[in-house]
Amino acid sequence: MLPDIQLLRPQFPIELSRVGATGIRKLVQVTRDGKRPIILISTFDVFVDLPSHLKGVSLSRNFEVIDEVLENLTAEPIRNIEELAIKIAENMLERHEYATKAEVSMSSEFIRHKRAPVSHQRTQEIVKIFSDAMISRDGKKVVFVGSEVSGITVCPCAQELARTMAAERLLKSGFRHEDIQKILDIVPIASHNQRGKAMVRVQVTDDFRVSIAKLIEIAKSGMSEENFEILKREDELEVIERAHRKPMFVEDSVRKMAYEFLRAYPNAPDDLLIFLRQENEESIHQHNVVAERVAKIGDLRKELNSNH
Amino acid sequence: MLPDIQLLRPQFPIELSRVGATGIRKLVQVTRDGKRPIILISTFDVFVDLPSHLKGVSLSRNFEVIDEVLENLTAEPIRNIEELAIKIAENMLERHEYATKAEVSMSSEFIRHKRAPVSHQRTQEIVKIFSDAMISRDGKKVVFVGSEVSGITVCPCAQELARTMAAERLLKSGFRHEDIQKILDIVPIASHNQRGKAMVRVQVTDDFRVSIAKLIEIAKSGMSEENFEILKREDELEVIERAHRKPMFVEDSVRKMAYEFLRAYPNAPDDLLIFLRQENEESIHQHNVVAERVAKIGDLRKELNSNH
């Protein structure tokens, strides 16, 4: 008979907020009615809490739970990615009878098809999608879903500086004011631009669900323009032109995402949380620039509707 | 005259929780009375909040502030690493007159000398030290300091399994019970062991300060044993022996750190926060194993003093 020292009393009777495992990588295949299955490479972090009188958690149960839930996916198809995190958390809570809560975070690489803007050349893109579930034994359930995309952002400040300088030079060179205005409207003015990462994470409930495809769109809405793995010359020109017609600070990106979220989900409940983040890998600096907003959806809505 | 479009009104009147920069790397030299200066390679993340009526933050002010504060370090020596983060946050709040709060996170690599346990061979070790400050315009100030160390952890469960098996085999081979006990006390029994990372982060105030050196010690206390860059044979034996005499789950590590912190700072105020974390890069798994505790110091103290 093998000993089970997890069941012993610990030396110091201190509760633990989270005990678990990080970096558990799994291949997840989600079957869908009539469409081809979605394939995700997912990384799971899973935790339960531990009371002060138990020395350790039986971690192997977590891995069994994850595997069982993933194996059964083909049997009973899931409707939403968050169902996966919820199911795993529920099963964990069942197996760890001493725990009062279970937490599951799932971060996945999702490879999608899309088309270049002019040539319509087909290509793939990678986006990250998230799903987090925290289930308490008293029935409380906190669930988040999210997405992170990359794209191109053009700096409005540098572009305005360049425009001002161009205007002055054109004036000195003898162009008339009305022509200068026309020129600056026609010619795409330089700025610095760079890879940006946009993230949106939003709380969902049994009654309020969001579509991952929609979240991906919202995250992209804050960029100056999408990026693409294949761009023919006509596409590249279009991307540059579009991006420079829509310069965005990180601040603008986060506000645009907030706006687009509220537009897409006008009935989202006031007391749910939303987290928005834009990070730009500045081409003119060695550091990155970041803007974030964490808020109750109701607060966002109030601000947006305020007399500005 | 160059335009300043940060001052414009944004398209959507939404407040931002944090606007700033991440990954600002700086060489920090801290002069000390009579000792040689401490040299840190530090990474700063700095943020202010932004009201809904301003389009953007003047980010370059942040970098000026950091550089000014760091330049002046040689002029007026600082007593504690957290003073740096506080000073930068205070100066940021001054320069960003529209912001209601400023946040600075500073994470540094700190290279220290230490000696091997038996040969006393001198060598270097790297630890991470942290300092975070959040200053509000209304005078609120939240400051954390912390450290993260690496070390070796031996699994108590696997060792107990191996001990049980060894006992059974010795019994079958004809050894007597009392000899078996003696043998298992003398022979260091195998287990799996691995690199672990321990972190402690604690809130400090003007009246309650902690020593970084002490925090490093507390973080190390949860390991089965320290690691060393140079180990001669006699040192290696000593490290193995010590580590296997003190097997620690991640759960044990976190609890030990909590205990050692309370022992070192018996007067730490009840309402300050502490965050403890142990992560083991399991040699027998591809995933890592983690335990965490976030608590008010008063709660930890109550649990530890409870009738266990």
Next chain:
Amino acid sequence: MLPDIQLLRPQFPIELSRVGATGIRKLVQVTRDGKRPIILISTFDVFVDLPSHLKGVSLSRNFEVIDEVLENLTAEPIRNIEELAIKIAENMLERHEYATKAEVSMSSEFIRHKRAPVSHQRTQEIVKIFSDAMISRDGKKVVFVGSEVSGITVCPCAQELARTMAAERLLKSGFRHEDIQKILDIVPIASHNQRGKAMVRVQVTDDFRVSIAKLIEIAKSGMSEENFEILKREDELEVIERAHRKPMFVEDSVRKMAYEFLRAYPNAPDDLLIFLRQENEESIHQHNVVAERVAKIGDLRKELNSNH
């Protein structure tokens, strides 16, 4: 008509060894007769050379080639993973008429099922597999395949030190020499152990192919023992016991892989190259320890057959 400035003459007439793209991530589905398809998340790096009279490479052609080759995989199933890299390289050479060679590196995460050693619990493991092809216009073709696995390695040196010390102590405690020998055979003696990574990469030709499954086995052969995502108590004991019965230096691991490769492929041609590498994330140090061998297979064979 859009300009094509890649075709211009460069400012400085200097040849380029490699122009291309790195970090192209793709979902690869390899259909197999009668079995379920293999799904890989692959990262491609692709390059061609560039003569001194051309300003630039038309990079978008590379991405078209990769996508076309991957799309057609479902149509005509491939036999070996290296066929993919070869096909992409061949197509690239066709499209870049000015290039004299094309290079493709493909690194994939491959998620496999396996079973725990005693409980036979089913679980997944992740291994990396590699395939590199360099095709010259003059018909030269250099192709490599490889795999990288993680596992547990036990240090033979520390274990021998612990055994010697244990023997001395047992002697002092009054045990007899023959009993001490018996005890040290029965009790698994402690050492330091850690996560290791083993890699084998070998050149293949049209006439000499290797199986990826075999390469994975060879890479694992140099470890003290495999790691597993799920281990029940009886499994964990078995893994610890096995690992400590087979302590391996990084040097031993590389030599064992060499031996196992030659045993598996006794007819591997003398003039093909092989690259073997073991890296241990030492639990007692902050640094890693590494051993490597690069050799012609013929040289390895000669050394192994020498009068040792």
Next chain:
Amino acid sequence: MLPDIQLLRPQFPIELSRVGATGIRKLVQVTRDGKRPIILISTFDVFVDLPSHLKGVSLSRNFEVIDEVLENLTAEPIRNIEELAIKIAENMLERHEYATKAEVSMSSEFIRHKRAPVSHQRTQEIVKIFSDAMISRDGKKVVFVGSEVSGITVCPCAQELARTMAAERLLKSGFRHEDIQKILDIVPIASHNQRGKAMVRVQVTDDFRVSIAKLIEIAKSGMSEENFEILKREDELEVIERAHRKPMFVEDSVRKMAYEFLRAYPNAPDDLLIFLRQENEESIHQHNVVAERVAKIGDLRKELNSNH
């Protein structure tokens, strides 16, 4: 007396190309006549080879050597960064009497002061510097030094596309050909731009040394423009303007570095090796774009002087 099992015969008599340690981090202070010392955070990888009749390398000797050499730096100042790598390699060869060669790679973060282009605001920048030494017992010595910098690169292709489109539109809007030419000269035309990384690594000898400061300049020469941690508005405008006046493909960057190297070191020996690399983190793609040249310096010189 502790056993030394490294000295045993291995199970398989196979030579090893490299046995050593990676990721050894050290604080390096280089004293200089009359200037303030240079402080580097350096990461060392160190290796020796191992004959087929020895089981293992005594790794702790390497760490002793590194520490001894670094400790003695304050005693006798070094002239060049490569001296450090050479000294460590020489000492390693002395201590590992069975080895025929020793290899040391040193990669350092070097934090320098610089000034913004217009405001002359002082700030810090981080560059990487490299130094590699391979010493054979037969007296052969191969030494490389190098640097890696980040900067901004503007795509010439996208800019030309935008210029062509702008010209067409201006024409349609009634501007005359000569005015269009003037306009396109005056207005900085948009393109995509991004963070780039440039690397130059060159072989040096006792008779041919290069200055690290010069290598950093050469690496920067291939960029469209430097990046800066602090940019006031007038600086930002200048950086954008300069960058867009000097658009560079990765191909251009590598060629420019080759040209600048030959201009700076007209007497560099023909048979020494040089490695040049540019990597752009494309703002319009998820992947990176890379160009490389590896060559004997003599070959580069011949190409550059050819009738182009």
